[in-house]
Amino acid sequence: MGGNDKIIEHENVNGVGLLLKVGKSSGSPTSRHFTISFRNKENRKTWPKLSLVFAILINIMALFYVHISITAILIIIIVLSFLVFFWITHSVQSESLLIIPTVGIQSTVKYVFGREENFVPWSSVDDVIINEVIKLNRVLYYLTILVKTNQATQDSETIKLLPLFKYTKPRLLMLETIYTELQALLTEFHVDQSANGSGDRT
Structure with missing residues (x-):
């Protein structure tokens, strides 16, 4: 070039x-x-960032307002980590x-x-x-x-x-x-x- x-x-x-x-x-x-x-x-990154932030906020609210087990919390953390990794690499x-x-x-x-x-x-x-x-x-x-x-x-x-x-x-x-x-x-x-x-x- x-x-x-x-x-x-x-x-x-x-x-x-x-x-x-x-x-x-x-x-x-x-x-x-x-x-x-x-x-x-x-x-270009506005919508993926917004969707990622909304997903994190909803899961944090679920942790405070819904009584769930430690296993469910670990699953949510794993899913969120996978979403962040997928968004960064793709x-x-x-x-x-x-x-x-x-x-x-x-x-x-x-x-x-x-x-x-x-x-x-x-x-x-x-x-x-x-x-x-x-x-x-x-x-x-x-x-x-x-x-x-x-x-x-x-x-x-x-x-x-x-x-x-x-x-x-x-x-x-x-x-x-x-x-x-x-x-x-x-x-x-x-x-x-x-x-x-x-x-x-x-």
């Missing part, structure tokens, strides 16, 4: 501000690196996508502690689409990679869907920016591959 990075600011489907950074890797000029992070981390900070043509595509989800990475070899990438999903009364869009998988029992290839940016939930504007660049790289690769394969063999 260098000084020529393109930055796009927009809200996600929940109205939370997002920041999209588009850059190139210094090692490969044809590569692309997309990172979507929360513009205002305080707003609070998403950002999601990124690194695309290196002829090598592969790596998606990364960064949490408060640790990260989760998923790598797809370039030869397994069949196509990329923007998938439309209806959830309750909303229409959500997901950038989805179509991954070719070989089944051990069959010779035919099957297609697996790999949705990206599931946690930041960007709107269509950001997804179209990533889709356009990724589709251009895929098209260029397929054209080069066809050109190299169409020559006369000696």
Whole structure:
């Protein structure tokens, strides 16, 4: 990532501000690196914090006003500890996508502690689409990679869907920016591959 990075600011489907950074890797000029992070981390954490505080207050009130055994108190403490641990370890900070043509595509989800990475070899990438999903009364869009998988029992290839940016939930504007660049790289690769394969063999 260098000084020529393109930055796009927009809200996600929940109205939370997002920041999209588009850059190139210094090692490969044809590569692309997309990172979507929360513009205002305080707003993003408001609802999880409130729910956690309410859960703790309700359990404290239960301890004072309801006569319960020591076993029940220990269970409540264990459950609260698990909720705090889950909230800390699964609070998403950002999601990124690194695309290196002829090598592969790596998606990364960064949490408060640790990260989760998923790598797809370039030869397994069949196509990329923007998938439309209806959830309750909303229409959500997901950038989805179509991954070719070989089944051990069959010779035919099957297609697996790999949705990206599931946690930041960007709107269509950001997804179209990533889709356009990724589709251009895929098209260029397929054209080069066809050109190299169409020559006369000696």
